[in-house]
Amino acid sequence: MNEAAPVAQRRIRRAARILLFDGAGRLLLFRFTAPGRTPFWATASGECDPGEDYADAARRELFEETGIVAEPGPPIHARGNDFVTFDGEPVTADERYFRVVVEAAEVDTSGHTELERAVMREHRWFSRSELASWHEPIFPPELLDLLDRELLE
Numbered sequence: 001m002n003e004a005a006p007v008a009q010r011r012i013r014r015a016a017r018i019l020l021f022d023g024a025g026r027l028l029l030f031r032f033t034a035p036g037r038t039p040f041w042a043t044a045s046g047e048c049d050p051g052e053d054y055a056d057a058a059r060r061e062l063f064e065e066t067g068i069v070a071e072p073g074p075p076i077h078a079r080g081n082d083f084v085t086f087d088g089e090p091v092t093a094d095e096r097y098f099r100v101v102v103e104a105a106e107v108d109t110s111g112h113t114e115l116e117r118a119v120m121r122e123h124r125w126f127s128r129s130e131l132a133s134w135h136e137p138i139f140p141p142e143l144l145d146l147l148d149r150e151l152l153e
Contacts, residue, residue, distance in 0.1 A: 010082060010090050010091050010092040011089065011092070012091070012092050012094050013047055013085070013091040013092065013093050013094065014047065014054070014057075014094050014095075015045055015046060015047045015048060015057070015094070015095045015096075016045060016046065016054045016057035016061055016072070016095070016096055016097075016098060017042075017044070017058075017095050017096070018043055018045060018061065018062050018072065018098050018100055019076075019097055019098065019099045019146075019147070020043070020062065020066065020101075020102065020105075021099070021100070021101045021102070022102060022103070022104060022105060023101075023102070023103040024125075025127070026125035026126055026127050027043075027125065027126050027131065027147070028043070028044065028066070028107065028123060028124075028125055028126075029042060029043060029123065029124065030042060030043075030065070030123045031120070031123065031124075031136070032120055033119055034086050034118075034119050038136075038137060039136055040136060040137040040138065041126075041134070041136060041137070041138045041139070042138070042139040043097075043143075044065040044066055045061060045065075045095070046060070046061035046064070054075060054096040054098075055072050055073075055075070055098070058072035058096070058098040058100075059071065059072055062100060063111065064111040064112070065111065065112065065120075066105070066107045066108065066109070067106070067107065067108025067109070067110065067111060068102060068107075068108075070100045070102060071100075072098035072099075073098060073100070074098075075096035075097060075098055076097050076099050077096070077146055078094075078095065078096055079097070079142075080093055081093050081095075081140070086115060086119055097146070107123055109123070128147065131143065131144060131147070132144060
């Protein structure tokens, strides 16, 4: 009789994601590159520290990843998905999205961690049309639908 191997339970990874727009309505994304993975673009984001709520994590991550100080406001979207972190840990994400608009901003990446410096080597502001036709994967996959919904509200 064959017994099934026990299934490891995935850790819940609570994270805040920031939809950071400039005064021209462009969205800031970072390009992630890691050995053995297809490069992809994603928003500024990060895991909540123990005891930290999503808004506090959004505020902290926004500053650490961009050097920008701004209030994230209430979450505008929630999303869950399974993935494997860059450290190789399978997790189930529990993400909250925050919309932040700044008139003009220079992005300062000096607050990046060692891992972020290794995998987040590029960033750029994207227009809606650039996002729609971009040649590399953008995460989350439903980002355009989320942006369209936000523009209508």
